[in-house]
Amino acid sequence: MPTILLLGAGSDMAIAIARRFAAAQYDIQLAGRQVAALQPLQQDLRIRYGITATVHHFDATAYDTHVAFYGELPVKPDITLCAFGYLGDQEKAQQDWQEAARILQANFTGAVSILNVVANDYETRKAGMIIGISSVAGERGRQSNYIYGSAKAGFTAYLSGLRNRLFRSGVHVMSVQPGFVNTQMTQHLNLPPLLTAQPELVAGAVFKAVRSRKNVLYVKWPWKYIMLIIKLIPEFIFKKLKL
């Protein structure tokens, strides 16, 4: 059976993705900082779907542990999905470098560090798929969340470069731009229902996109066009907008 590694497995999106792939009889590797908090999900996946689920300690910002982390996985995963991230507080991050650094590391440098390791292995083996959950916030910087947005922009660019590099090795890289998702990370926000996806919808879309080897996945279709319009606004106008 194929195996999928979920980095940042405690998030609502990762939980939904784990269940979706487990339902299709994938074995699941759950990796995150709080191993104990992942154990109930591990049990759940085993009982509901009869698959093998394992839990692994992983800290996205402990860069020097990443080689060992990947090396010690009992089975090398067929798919690696990077779901960790941190929305943070834009205003705080403007004042407080600790907050800004945390946003950059959790959304960008941490992902680069671990995916470099995974990419090198997949390239050698000429097999595997890498999926990164990025964000539409990375498509153009806006005053309300440009620190998070710039980290995600970096991640999106990294994924696109990686896709380019690994193409010749037969390794596929997919970027996911979910748009608004109803998760714990966003539950304090009042999001527009028509543009907001449930984690299960994201999971279903990712699963389908894996089969069709999509390059860039927008979960709710209006986002593709919303972002297209946002990207087309000339900078001399854009800079005056309150976004």
Place this chain on the structure above:
Amino acid sequence: MQKRLANWGNYPAITSEESAYSQEEQLRSFVVANHGFIARGNGRCYGDASLGKHSLSMLKYDNILSFDTVAGVLETQAGVTLDQILDIIVPKGWFLPVTPGTKFITVGGAVASDVHGKNHHVDGAFSGHIIDMDVITGDGTTITCSPSRHTDLYWATCGGMGLTGVITRVKFGLKKIETAYIKQKQIKARNLEEVVRLFEEYKHYTYSMAWIDCLQKGDAFGRSILIVGEHATKEDLNAKQGQAPLQQPAKPRLTVPFNLPSFILNTFTVKAFNWLYYGKNFKKEINNVVPYEPFFYPLDAILHWNRGYGKAGFIQYQFVLPLEQKEGLIAILRRISDKGWGSFLAVLKVFGRQESLISFPMEGYTLALDFPVRKGLFAFLDELDDIVLQYGGRLYLSKDARMKQDVFWKSYPHADRFAEIVQTYNPGKRFESLQSERLSLTK
């Protein structure tokens, strides 16, 4: 997130700030940091028990923690719904020990309402099958309680409508089955007298309930159909069913996409009943073997059937009267049928004995029917409450959205003790619902 919330009766509907978490430590932090909120499951209680200005949705706290397929013991987090559980346990030869008429409720909700099913007279309510459970109480500590540990918390949590704390984990025993089918018997009863006698005659059956036609008068007053059943054995199945005895045949689901004018549902139920009663089969008794879904969850097949009652919503009125008070049952049914405001059909069931602190069931007759919300309804229901009180009965908190305070305090014999325990684990109204405020259950 600000959300428009209502339970199954669509009355009342409020705006609530809702939060949801998937990890216990997050739930604990929320409990410690917040005040005046209530945990909610899938919103299938009918009234205002799980409604509050602030609510904690448990639907993301939904892992299955262990399943002992040999002993038949299941342990889950509180947000898992019964339909998910059935999908897992039925193929392994196990069934829920007790199930209400919908499978779309959470385990936490099953405990908080101490739900009963068609087998109450044999197997009791849900609380009778709990091995142990965890509750995050007012000070943020998780307490494991059971019939032998922290018994005060245990008994006040079963049927306690979420007021002792947030139920997080429940471990309970399952019922062994050979097949996913029910061997059912439907018997026509000409009137109330006869159906009461039939309940007695068929009380050895594990499952029983009756549909009563509320509109009949005279000799046919209380004409009904008694439905009894047992889990089918492999020998009971036909060849096709026997090929996969623990699977039920797949069926498409219907849904009511929006609120319909309120007469529609009654028209539906009238037809269904008449079909059963007069339809192709004039026999007194029909015997057949059916999958468990249509037997236990006939209305679940029509998702959102509650919308059939229109935008104003409805009240499901469910009371229980002691066994010796058959006259009370007749008196109330007469009032209902004279008024003509209720649904055409009501569900009648005989409960067995149950020891409890605050649970609804007691040995006697329980009747449930729907009343679309309209002008004058609440005054009428107050009159019915008086009759219920007069005959020593009580109302089901999970269905209630409007009972007056004194009706509750007069009808639940251990209400004072319950409120005392709630006060111990939930001082200062940390857990609070519209219902607890209305009935003054918390201090």
